Every structure is written in structure tokens, then in C-alpha cells.
Amino acid sequence: MIINHNLGAMNAQRQMSTNQNNMSNSMEKLSSGLRINRAGDDAAGLAISEKMRGQIRGLEQADRNAQDGVSMIQTAEGALNETQDILQRMRELATQAANDTNTDTDRNEIQKEVNSLTSEINRIGNTTEFNTQKLLNGEKDGSEAIAAVAGEFTSTDDIGTEDVTIDGVNFTYVDSGATAADGEFSDAEGLAAAIDASDLGDKYTASHSTDKLVLTQEDGEESSTAPSGLDFETTTAGVEGKDAGSGNSAQFQIGANESQSLTLNIADMRASALGITSEGTGAELGVTDGTNNEVTEQALDLSTHEKASEAITKIQSAIDEVSGERSQLGANQNRLEHTINNLGTSAENLQSAESRIRDVDMAKEMMNMTKNNILSQASQSMLAQANQQPQSVLQLLQ
Known part of the structure; x- marks a missing residue:
């Protein structure tokens, strides 16, 4: 038997201290309603919860x-x-x-x-x-401003290699690959190249689609009537612009x-x-x-x-x-x-998710506190018993 170190009492005291700390933590959680009161309670959970809180408050605003x-x-x-x-x-x-x-x-x-x-x-x-x-x-x-387009017209038939007349202006076909001058047009690789429309008084911008001729009226032209000389279908007409x-x-x-x-x-x-x-x-x-x-x-x-x-x-x-x-x-x-x-x-849904991370389950935590309270009282009793054990040494001295 030894009396300098009462190991039983030391163990009982350590257990009692642990139980009391656990009970104190349970009381803090029950008092605040939060499972995480400081970063040490759940470091990862705190980071996730704070990020969610930022989103929740942003959504509410x-x-x-x-x-x-x-x-x-x-x-x-x-x-x-x-x-x-x-x-x-x-x-x-x-x-x-x-x-x-x-x-x-x-x-x-x-x-x-x-x-x-x-x-x-x-x-x-x-x-x-x-x-x-x-x-x-x-x-x-x-x-933003919307560009004004008075009308866009596409020829219904291929223009081929024959001369064409548009609004009374005659355009002459030149050999494939040749550069079209005023009053001329050519085809390149089977496609009708853009004719030079300057003879039309810059009224249209001319281009091509497959072998069909496309004429787009310039801004400021009020008429959306198809040009004469060829059969055209109206792609767009009367599209008005809007100022910025x-x-x-x-x-x-x-x-x-x-x-x-x-x-x-x-x-x-x-x-x-x-x-x-x-x-x-x-x-x-x-x-x-x-x-x-x-x-x-x-x-x-x-x-x-x-x-x-x-x-x-x-x-x-x-x-x-x-x-x-x-x-x-x-x-x-x-x-x-x-x-x-x-x-x-x-x-609402994000708040529910954040609540599961941050808020305490009151019933569960009350159970934990009750357990820790009983263990704390038991450890106090055992500490008292452990302190009585050295008294038996006196019996050897009688």
C-alpha cells in the first residue's frame, strides 16, 4: 500500500473533470440553441455554415x-x-x-x-x-440602337450568266473570275458574285446567296417594294430602326x-x-x-x-x-x-441545410447533459471513496 500517490483518487478526479466539462458544453449548447458556438466545436461545419449564411442573407436581400x-x-x-x-x-x-x-x-x-x-x-x-x-x-x-433596314429581297431564280435588269439599270455578265466594273457582274465558282450597285444610286447593297441575287435596301430608304426586273421574294420589309x-x-x-x-x-x-x-x-x-x-x-x-x-x-x-x-x-x-x-x-431550403449544421438537437443534447450530470455525480462519489482508502494504512500502525 502507498500513500504518496493516490492513483484511484487521481483517476476519479480526472474523470469527474471530464464529465463536468462535457456537462458545461451541453449546458452552453442548450442555452444558445447552437451546436457550434466556437470554431473548436466543428471547424469544417463552421466554415460551411458561414458560407451558407452569406448566401441566405444575400437571397433575402x-x-x-x-x-x-x-x-x-x-x-x-x-x-x-x-x-x-x-x-x-x-x-x-x-x-x-x-x-x-x-x-x-x-x-x-x-x-x-x-x-x-x-x-x-x-x-x-x-x-x-x-x-x-x-x-x-x-x-x-x-x-442599344437598332439598325434600320428598309427591306431585303432575294431573287426567286438563279441569275445565271445572262444579263439582268434591275429597276431599269442593265447589268452585263462578264467571264467567271473577272472583276466586275460598274454595270457588270460575274460569277465565281458557280456563285453569283455581288454586282456593283452604284448605278442604282447606292439604293441597295448587293450580295449573293448560292446563285441568287440578294439586294438589301440601305438605311434611310423608306420603300419596301421589291425592285423590278427580276422576280424577288421579300425576306424582310419595313424593319424600322430604333435610336439608342x-x-x-x-x-x-x-x-x-x-x-x-x-x-x-x-x-x-x-x-x-x-x-x-x-x-x-x-x-x-x-x-x-x-x-x-x-x-x-x-x-x-x-x-x-x-x-x-x-x-x-x-x-x-x-x-x-x-x-x-x-x-x-x-x-x-x-x-x-x-x-x-x-x-x-x-x-428557405438553404436555411434548412444550414440549420442542420449549426443548430443543436435539443432532445439529444438534453440526454447528453443528463448522462454527464449523472457521471459527474458518480465520479464525485468515487473520488470520496478513493480519498478514504489511504485511511486503511493507519490500521497497520496500531
């Missing part, structure tokens, strides 16, 4: 961003609803003014209302804002990561952009640029039958343009609403 985007779109579309009502009234007035039962005095009174309505369309375009940002004055239109936007597109961040965004362009919806003004002294008609400055535009002239009739067509075009813009806004709103639903689902 993207959800709010998309809802703000819907609000912006609804603001713009609501203003355009009023603009369209105004245009419908202007069309009605133009139709009325086109009737020659009206006197000059009558048309003058109609003109006053059209002037006022034109000014109101400008006011709506200049002042409609969301969070101090202008929506309908072109500042949110970052669309004057501002920057609205970008909605609808994802948690870079480049997960939606681009929205809102066209200029003021009177001049809609084509319902003409040059003149705008101040006399109440047409301003939104800052009460005089501008060189005036409302459509309804002073005669012919002018009023032309105004009907222009106003109808404006109505169609506003309708198209409202349709585009509505489509983007629907897209954002689907995006909101998807973001909510994604955030």
Missing part, C-alpha cells in the same frame, strides 16, 4: 430588392396608364377637329385642350419619380452573387419622344421641359381637316408605343414576382 423593383415598375406603369388615358382623349379631340362641321373658333377651343393635355404628358414624363429617380424622361433607357437610349438601364440585383441581375429599360415617354409635338414656340402652348423653360416644340396642329387627320395617326402611334412600353413593364413585373417566389424558396 435580393428578395427585398426584387420587391423594390416591382414597386418601381408599378410607379412607372401607373403613370403611363394616365398618359394613355390622356392620349385616348387627344385622339378623340383630333377626330372631332377633323370634322368640317367645326368652325375655326371651334377648332381653336379643341386646340386649347390638346395643348394642355400635351403639356400634362410632358409633366408626367418629367416628374414621375421613384426614390428621387426620374423614370419616364429617358434616364432609365440604356437600350439616352440614359442608363435600371439594374435590379436579384441574386446573392455577382452578375445575378435583371436589366430594365424604360423609354422616354414625353410628348416629343412619342411624336405628338412639332417644332414651334412651346411656351405659347404650355409645353415645357419640366423646369418651366421654353422649348422649341408645340402640340399637334388641329386647325384643318388634313392636319387633324394626320394628328389622329400620330396619336394612335403614340398610344401603341405607350401600350408596348406598358406591356414590357408588365412582363418584367411578372418576371420579378416569379423571381421573388424562387428567392423565398431557395432561402
